[in-house]
Amino acid sequence: MSAGGGTKAIVAALVANLGIAVTKFVAFALTGSSSMLAESIHSVADSGNQGLLLVGGRRARRAATPRHPFGYGRERYIYAFIVAIVLFSVGGLFALYEAYHKWHDPEPIDSWQWVPVVVLVVAIVLESFSFRTAIVESRAVKGRATWTQFIRRAKAPELPVVLLEDLGALVGLVLALVGVGMTLITGDGLWDAAGTAAIGVLLVAIAVILALETKSLLLGEGATDEDVAAIERAIVAGPEVAGIVHMKTLHLGPEELLVAVKVAVRHDESAADVARGIDAVEARVRAAVPIARVIYVEPALVPAAAAAG
Known part of the structure; x- marks a missing residue:
């Protein structure tokens, strides 16, 4: 995998997530929706993760030293593993906590009811462009492997990480849209809590997959x-x-x-x-x-x- 391809996908995801995070926070401030808060934190976590991947790629290019005679190439694996931890804790566990809190104290969305729907639809469009960039860059290097094989066997962690993050973001946005939409239709805040919980479970699952695959790279994998x-x-x-x-x-x-x-x-x-x-x-x-x-x-x-x- 070329570093350039991975960097392009990371930057595309970073720009999209920063813009999406701001609009989600505004929507949460206006409506108090827990799904919007969970998605806001999700976008912040994703933005931080893409920043970590960029830092890892830059540090991995350092020249070898007497203390590290084989260079710093595997530092990219370390930062990818940190990404999995951030996604698990900041994204997944926070969403599950917010869902638990909202389930015991459900509140309908009484004000600015159109805002979360518009924000989520726009976010889905923007996230789709980011996901498309990751797919295009990945196809250039995955060859005849299936998507599952590519994620499991890729030696460069950036594109698999961005692919899973973007896929999780799109699914999470759909879950949030369902939760918010049903809350607006029924006036029952439990739908909002359920959507938030589903987002949390999704992020935890993706984080576990990333952690397991990156752990294998950290331990040291042989050639294909x-x-x-x-x-x-x-x-x-x-x-x-x-x-x-x-x-x-x-x-x-x-x-x-x-x-x-x-x-x-x-x-x-x-x-x-x-x-x-x-x-x-x-x-x-x-x-x-x-x-x-x-x-x-x-x-x-x-x-x-x-x-x-």
């Missing part, structure tokens, strides 16, 4: 099956290597892969021949998988009998 196969083909493509003894890969960041491989070389080769062969293997691997930037190749001698066989 496609990249592993390409690396293996590149290693054995030349005459320098008799075979692969074992190989391990690890993502140091979304666009930086570590490859550690032990290869079998013939027993009658000189040290200079082995060194030239390792250089050739590294060059082929980098050509096959450009994100393989850190490569360690360890030679192992093939016994004479095995080589003869």
Whole structure:
């Protein structure tokens, strides 16, 4: 995933959420609707999350240091995990608390009744443009994978995070519109509380999904099956290597892969021949998988009998 594509989607979502948050707060101030308050906090949380993703992307570009010799690429995973925590606590738990409070003290919407409906409809339109941007940017990198596979397997966290946030925002707006609309129709504030509770459950569910997927990235994921196969083909493509003894890969960041491989070389080769062969293997691997930037190749001698066989 290109960093540029992810940044474009993040900025689009940030601009949309900042504008939406202001209008939602105004609607809440005029009507006292708990669904509007929950959606206002949701938009604030989303805006903060997109700011965190931008900060994480910027910090991840720092050069390697003696203390961090492999660089800071995985810092993007840390900020994505913080996003999940913010969405869970600030967005989901607050909405559930507000729903609990409103359920025990339901109030109809008596003033400015048209405001929340107009605000929610406009917010749905704006959020749809943000969601469309995320979809377009994601399609450019997801290939033939399904959307579920893309979210679960993507090594760059920004687009999956924005996709889930925008999807949650759209569904949350619809839930808020149903809650507010039914409250206006029936005069029963319990509908508003129910809509708020549904928004809270939705945000908590999305936060849990993001946390689980980001945790896997933080622990360290290997290369995709496609990249592993390409690396293996590149290693054995030349005459320098008799075979692969074992190989391990690890993502140091979304666009930086570590490859550690032990290869079998013939027993009658000189040290200079082995060194030239390792250089050739590294060059082929980098050509096959450009994100393989850190490569360690360890030679192992093939016994004479095995080589003869």
